Amino acid sequence: MRYLSTRGHADRKRFCEILLEGLAPDGGLYLPETYPQISSVQLAHLRQVWKTQGYAALAFEVLSLYVDDIPASDLRALCEKSYTEASFGTPEIVPLKPLKTKAVAGAQVSLEALSNGPTLAFKDMAMQLLGNLFEYELARRNAELNILGATSGDTGSAAEYAMRGKKGVRVFMTSPLGRMSPFQQAQMFSLLDENIHNIAIEGVFDDCQDIVKAVSNDLEFKRKYKIGTVNSINWARLLAQVVYYFAGYFQATQNDTQKVSFSVPSGNFGNVCAGHVARMMGLPIEQLIVATNENDVLDEFFRTGVYRVRGTADTHETSSPSMDISKASNFERFVFDLLNRDAARTKNLFFDQLNQKGQFDLGQEPLFSTAKTKYGFLSGKSTHADRLQTIQEVFANNQIMIDTHTADGLKVAVPLAKPGVPMLVLETALPIKFAATLVEALGREPDRPAKFEGIEALPKKVKVLPMSAVAIKTYIAQHCN
Numbered sequence: 001m002r003y004l005s006t007r008g009h010a011d012r013k014r015f016c017e018i019l020l021e022g023l024a025p026d027g028g029l030y031l032p033e034t035y036p037q038i039s040s041v042q043l044a045h046l047r048q049v050w051k052t053q054g055y056a057a058l059a060f061e062v063l064s065l066y067v068d069d070i071p072a073s074d075l076r077a078l079c080e081k082s083y084t085e086a087s088f089g090t091p092e093i094v095p096l097k098p099l100k101t102k103a104v105a106g107a108q109v110s111l112e113a114l115s116n117g118p119t120l121a122f123k124d125m126a127m128q129l130l131g132n133l134f135e136y137e138l139a140r141r142n143a144e145l146n147i148l149g150a151t152s153g154d155t156g157s158a159a160e161y162a163m164r165g166k167k168g169v170r171v172f173m174t175s176p177l178g179r180m181s182p183f184q185q186a187q188m189f190s191l192l193d194e195n196i197h198n199i200a201i202e203g204v205f206d207d208c209q210d211i212v213k214a215v216s217n218d219l220e221f222k223r224k225y226k227i228g229t230v231n232s233i234n235w236a237r238l239l240a241q242v243v244y245y246f247a248g249y250f251q252a253t254q255n256d257t258q259k260v261s262f263s264v265p266s267g268n269f270g271n272v273c274a275g276h277v278a279r280m281m282g283l284p285i286e287q288l289i290v291a292t293n294e295n296d297v298l299d300e301f302f303r304t305g306v307y308r309v310r311g312t313a314d315t316h317e318t319s320s321p322s323m324d325i326s327k328a329s330n331f332e333r334f335v336f337d338l339l340n341r342d343a344a345r346t347k348n349l350f351f352d353q354l355n356q357k358g359q360f361d362l363g364q365e366p367l368f369s370t371a372k373t374k375y376g377f378l379s380g381k382s383t384h385a386d387r388l389q390t391i392q393e394v395f396a397n398n399q400i401m402i403d404t405h406t407a408d409g410l411k412v413a414v415p416l417a418k419p420g421v422p423m424l425v426l427e428t429a430l431p432i433k434f435a436a437t438l439v440e441a442l443g444r445e446p447d448r449p450a451k452f453e454g455i456e457a458l459p460k461k462v463k464v465l466p467m468s469a470v471a472i473k474t475y476i477a478q479h480c481n
C-alpha cells in the first residue's frame with residue numbers, strides 16, 4: 001500500500017513514512033492510492049472477528065489492509081494495547097444505545113457511543129492508537145518528537161492522555177488562558193507527567209493557533225527541536241476512525257445484505273471522512289449525513305456546491321464548540337475523490353481559488369450531484385434552540401443525557417431516516433464536558449463518570465506565557481533535554 005497527495009506530488013510513501021508527517025510536501029493531504037475492496041467473504045469474516053474477538057481484533061484486521069510496514073504481530077499488539085475495556089469502560093468499546101425518537105416509523109435510531117475513552121470525546125478513538133503508534137515508530141527509528149499544538153478543549157486533552165508517559169514524545173499544548181470550561185482545564189492541567197507541558201497563553205484560541213503556525217514556519221527551529229503535530233489531517237487518525245464504522249454496522253445488522261446510515265456531528269470533516277473511506281471500501285452504508293451547527297460551511301457545500309470558508313470574525317461561538325470551524329481541514333480528501341481524483345483540479349480549488357477568493361463553486365459541475373447519488377452524502381444544520389430541544393426530548397423519552405454535538409447529529413438525522421435502514425448517530429462527547437448547556441436544557445447537572453469525581457481540586461501543572469512565539473520557543477528549548 002502506497003500513499004499519494006491530493007495535489008499530485010510525484011512521491012509515493014508507505015504508512016510509517018506519513019505517520020509522523022502532517023501535510024504532503026505540496027500542501028496536499030495523503031490518501032491511499034486505492035481503497036482496498038472488502039469482498040462479501042471478507043465482510044463475513046470481519047463480522048465473525050467482531051463477534052468472537054471484539055474491537056481490538058477488528059481494528060487490527062482493518063488496519064492491516066492499509067499498513068504493510070509494521071509486522072502483523074506488532075500491529076496486533078498495538079491495537080490490543082489501545083482499545084482496552086480499562087480505557088473505554090465497556091467490553092464493546094463502541095456500544096450502540098437504541099433510542100425512542102420521533103423518527104419515521106420503522107427507522108431505528110441509535111447512538112453509537114464513541115466517547116467512553118479517557119477524555120470523554122470521540123477524539124480518543126484515534127488518539128489512543130496514535131500514541132502507541134508514535135511510541136513504536138520513534139523507538140524503531142531511535143528518534144524523538146515534540147508535539148506542539150493549540151487546543152480549545154477536546155483535541156488537546158485527547159492528545160495529552162494518549163501521549164502521557166510515552167517514550168520519545170513530549171507534548172507542548174497551548175490553550176487560551178481562562179477560556180476552557182473548568183472541567184476541561186482540570187482534565188488537562190491535572191496531568192503531572194513529565195512529558196506533558198500545558199501552556200496557557202494570554203490570548204484567545206486564534207492567538208494560540210497563530211503562535212503554533214509561527215513556530216512551525218521557523219524551519220530551522222522546527223528541525224532542531226523535532227516539532228510535530230497531531231492534528232486531524234493525520235492519515236493514521238483518520239484510518240483509526242474507519243474501524244468504528246465497521247463496528248457500528250455489525251452491531252446494527254444481522255446479516256451483510258442490510259444497509260445502515262450514519263449521522264456525524266462535523267467540524268473539520270475528519271470523522272465523516274472516515275465514514276467515506278469505509279463506504280468506499282464497500283461497507284454497506286446507505287447515507288452519510290454531515291450535521292453542522294450554526295457554522296454551516298459544510299452544509300452549504302452539500303446543498304449548493306459552494307464551499308465558502310469564513311474568517312474567524314464570521315465564525316460563531318456556539319454551544320457545540322468543537323464544531324466551530326470556518327474551514328474544514330479534511331474536506332480536500334473528499335473533493336479529490338468527488339472529482340475522480342483529479343489532482344490538478346483539487347490543487348486549483350484548494351490552493352488557487354481558496355487563497356484568491358476564499359471560496360469555490362462546484363454547483364455547475366456535473367460531478368457535484370454524485371456527492372449524493374454515488375457517495376451517499378446528505379447534510380443538515382442545527383442551532384442552539386434545536387440543541388436544547390433535542391437534549392430535552394431524548395431525556396424525556398429515554399432518560400439518557402446527550403451532549404450538545406451529539407444533539408446536532410440527532411436533530412439532523414431524524415427527518416432523514418428511512419424505514420428499514422438503521423440510523424446510527426455518532427455520539428462524539430459525553431454531556432459532562434459541556435455542562436452549562438445541559439443545565440440550560442434540563443435544569444440539572446449532567447452525570448459525571450466516577451473517575452472524574454473531584455478533578456477540579458487536584459494539583460495543576462500549567463505555565464502561563466504571554467502571547468508570543470518567542471516566549472514559546474524559549475520554553476520549548478528549555479524543556480527539551
Ligand SMILES: *Cc1c(COP(=O)(O)O)cnc(C)c1O
Nearest residue numbers: 266267268269270271322428429
Ligand atoms: C472534534 C469534534 C467534532 C468534530 O469532528 P470533525 O472530525 O472535526 O468533523 C464533533 N464533536 C466533538 C465532541 C468533537 O470533539
